[in-house]
Amino acid sequence: MYKFLLSSRWLGWFALVCALAAVCAFLGTWQLDRRNAVREDIGWVETNYSADPVPFEEAAGYFEEFDPSAEWLPVQLTGTYDTANQRIVRNRPLNGRPGYEVLVPLKLQDGTAVVINRGWLAIGNNEAGWPDEVPAAPEGEVSVVARIKPAEPTLLRGAPEGQLASIDLATYQDQTGYPLEQAAYGLMSSEDPAPADRPEAAPKPALDEGPHLSYALQWYAFGLLFFVGFGYAARQEAWNIIEAGEEDADDFDDEDEVHSAAPAPRRTRPVRRRRGTTGEEEEDAILDAQGY
Structure with missing residues (x-):
């Protein structure tokens, strides 16, 4: 069948x-x-995320070669901001709002320079493509607690002078003229002394898995x-x-x-013809035999 x-x-x-x-x-x-x-x-x-800050000396290797297991780990750093090489990063939305992030190299006491992301600024109204104001970083020696984040790849788009298209530390290093730690940067949590005004702090990342499991089950169901x-x-x-x-x-x-x-x-x-009969008689006999 x-x-x-x-x-x-x-x-x-x-x-x-x-x-x-x-x-x-x-x-x-x-x-x-x-x-x-x-x-x-x-x-x-x-x-x-909520762990106690570790000294930079213990976490220095993560800034030279990034380890995913160290992401979000708070690190205690002490140094001086290089405000002359401050940059803002373009196209950094926060909660659906367009804006920028502020990067400043922090020169440590041992001569190492670590990039610090000081926070987020909303898009400005006074000049297109720039925030209205960038809060100044504290002068002199400062103690910073920052969480480790990996460097970002190079983007195939340009940026105006004083800005970066992404947190591409190699490109940033070319602009500063001195070595920067290349594998990771610090996302600032706090700084001491605290300035009167600072960029908006980055929020804690969401702990939501998203719809990936339901999407996977749907694809398997379609295949079946x-x-x-x-x-x-x-x-x-x-x-x-x-x-x-x-x-x-x-x-x-x-x-x-x-x-x-x-x-x-x-x-x-068959009807036999009898002797002495005429043709009409024989015809009548045949009709009689057939029932007519």
């Missing part, structure tokens, strides 16, 4: 179903991988439905073949009944 599945047409449909199901499985696995990455990031936030649809179509084809065979059998039985119900032709005995 299902021999038609071996036909080239049905084998082609089955190959297409397998290909579509494989794509769905790939997309579902991709969503699970994204969920796992988000869950890992959430784990580092839960572990590091392709096989269900193929099975349903094959079942319908089999029923059509069965019904077509029954109709042919019914038509054959009806023809047999018609032929069997038809009356058999009457066989007549």
Whole structure:
């Protein structure tokens, strides 16, 4: 009954179903991988964000070679801001508001320079492409608590003088003219002495996994439905073949009944011509034999 599945047409449909199901499985696995990455990031936030600050000497290696397990870890740094090389980073939205972030190199006592992200500024109204005012960093020696964040990649777009397209520390280093720690920067939590006015502090990252799990389950369900649809179509084809065979059998039985119900032709005995009879008498005799 299902021999038609071996036909080239049905084998082609089955190959297409397998290909579509494989794509769905790939997309579902991709969503699970994204969920796992988000869950890992959430784990580092839960572990590091509220931890006690560690001295820079203990965390210096993370600024030279970034370790994801150290992201959001608070670090205590002491040095002097290089306000002459302050930069603002473009296109940094916060809670749906367009704005900028302020970067300043912090020169430590041992000569190391670490980039500090001092916070967020709203887009200005006085001059297009600039905030209205950038709060000044404290002068002299300052103690900063900042959380470790990885450097960002280079973006293929420019920025006006005094601005950066991203927190690309290599590009920033080229502009300062002296070495900066390249693997990570510090997202400021506090500074002492505290200035009267400072950029808006970055909020704590959300601990939401997002819809990745539900998306993954949906993709897996779509892949399974392709096989269900193929099975349903094959079942319908089999029923059509069965019904077509029954109709042919019914038509054959009806023809047999018609032929069997038809009356058999009457066989007549030949009429012998008797001697001395005329032609009219013989004709009458034949008609009488046939029942007329």
